[in-house]
Amino acid sequence: MNLPSNLLPAYSLSQRNTLGFEVEAEFAIHITEAKQIAETLVYAKDHNMPYQVLGGGSNVVLPSALPGLTLLMDIAGIEIVSEDANGVSLKVGAGVSWHSLVIWTLEHSYPGLENLALIPGTVGAAPIQNIGAYGVEINDYINSVEAFDSQAMQWITLDRAHCQFSYRHSLFKANPLRYIISAVNLYLPKQWQPRISYVDLQHFFAGKENDSITPLAIFEAVCEIRTQKLPDPKQIGNVGSFFQNPIVENSMLAKLKQRHPAIVAYPEDTNHSKLAAGWLIDHCGFKGLRTGNVGVHDKQALVLIHHGGGNANELLQLAERIQKTISEQFEIDLQVEPIIFNA
Numbered sequence: 001m002n003l004p005s006n007l008l009p010a011y012s013l014s015q016r017n018t019l020g021f022e023v024e025a026e027f028a029i030h031i032t033e034a035k036q037i038a039e040t041l042v043y044a045k046d047h048n049m050p051y052q053v054l055g056g057g058s059n060v061v062l063p064s065a066l067p068g069l070t071l072l073m074d075i076a077g078i079e080i081v082s083e084d085a086n087g088v089s090l091k092v093g094a095g096v097s098w099h100s101l102v103i104w105t106l107e108h109s110y111p112g113l114e115n116l117a118l119i120p121g122t123v124g125a126a127p128i129q130n131i132g133a134y135g136v137e138i139n140d141y142i143n144s145v146e147a148f149d150s151q152a153m154q155w156i157t158l159d160r161a162h163c164q165f166s167y168r169h170s171l172f173k174a175n176p177l178r179y180i181i182s183a184v185n186l187y188l189p190k191q192w193q194p195r196i197s198y199v200d201l202q203h204f205f206a207g208k209e210n211d212s213i214t215p216l217a218i219f220e221a222v223c224e225i226r227t228q229k230l231p232d233p234k235q236i237g238n239v240g241s242f243f244q245n246p247i248v249e250n251s252m253l254a255k256l257k258q259r260h261p262a263i264v265a266y267p268e269d270t271n272h273s274k275l276a277a278g279w280l281i282d283h284c285g286f287k288g289l290r291t292g293n294v295g296v297h298d299k300q301a302l303v304l305i306h307h308g309g310g311n312a313n314e315l316l317q318l319a320e321r322i323q324k325t326i327s328e329q330f331e332i333d334l335q336v337e338p339i340i341f342n343a
């Protein structure tokens with residue numbers, strides 16, 4: 001196997017992590033075709049090298065040096081597999097930018113993904129944490145996921161039911177590095193209804209009849225709201241929400257409300273509610289805090305930021321401090337959302 005010719009030694013990932021940390025991969029390889037995944041993993045195993053997988057780097061905290069092989073997932077291509085009056089099936093390469101896929105679907109009059117506009121990163125990473133925003137999760141549209149199973153060393157197609165999707169979670173997240181996703185198969189039904197129950201969208205479209213709201217109008221609304229609320233990683237390093245919104249039993253919420261009447265929560269199911277982690281962090285006085293080269297965003301307390309010159313250790317120390325305070329104040333364990341890579 002003549003793989004080593006396209007291995008890139010001492011490869012800088014500073015432009016490939018939205019926190020903007022200085023990171024060097026011992027070796028990197030651009031994966032532009034599915035078959036390279038299997039070849040690279042065989043090579044890594046034969047040479048006893050650790051490996052990791054990177055999409056756009058918008059949901060990872062990377063150490064300064066990444067040992068072994070880093071697979072840069074750059075597989076392109078959006079293919080219409082089938083289409084009829086009911087809907088369209090698409091096969092999308094893992095390296096396609098998520099937001100450009102959303103734009104492509106709208107340009108081709110395939111609505112459905114508009115609420116998920118402007119989420120950074122790649123299509124291949126979307127199933128990992130079952131990306132979601134503004135009342136929609138990607139699992140609503142996933143038919144199946146094509147991946148190389150690095151444990152069985154074979155290709156596998158997992159249908160939606162086998163992907164074990166839940167809030168910011170999936171089979172893939174539960175088994176880090178086992179499944180390397182080459183493509184995601186989506187089904188977008190043609191029957192469409194606007195989903196604007198999320199409070200920001202409700203406000204945006206207040207007074208409008210549902211019939212007059214188009215997918216493009218929702219796309220533009222989501223882009224506008226996100227641009228106002230979330231820091232642009234090109235301006236300031238971040239990975240979006242740093243913590244998941246905790247899901248608690250309604251009895252726990254009732255107890256919390258007695259002590260904190262203003263606590264923000266949304267119904268999750270009949271017995272559970274989702275707490276706004278940003279409110280908890282803000283309430284503990286962290287919003288706008290800066291410590292060294294890292295801090296908490298001054299408009300959205302759920303977003304930790306990197307001002308430049310910092311590293312993963314600094315950011316994780318701040319995250320721990322926030323977790324400890326929230327645990328002491330509310331008896332709630334905040335879960336970190338991005339994936340922390342080991343050095």
Ligand SMILES: Cc1cc2nc3c(=O)[nH]c(=O)nc-3n(C[C@H](O)[C@H](O)[C@H](O)COP(=O)(O)OP(=O)(O)OC[C@H]3O[C@@H](n4cnc5c(N)ncnc54)[C@H](O)[C@@H]3O)c2cc1C
Binds near residue numbers: 018133241
């Ligand atoms: C400003 C901002 C806003 C955001 N808003 C949202 C939001 O609204 N909703 C939301 O859900 N997320 C949000 N995110 C998080 C992030 O955009 C998503 O999690 C996105 O799917 C990550 O894609 P990526 O390609 O950058 O993945 P990466 O960060 O490169 O990787 C994330 C994880 O997926 C793994 N991975 C990546 N590609 C593959 C592959 N092909 N096969 C197997 N494993 C893979 C990596 O190993 C890593 O464990 C936001 C991030 C930012 C910076």
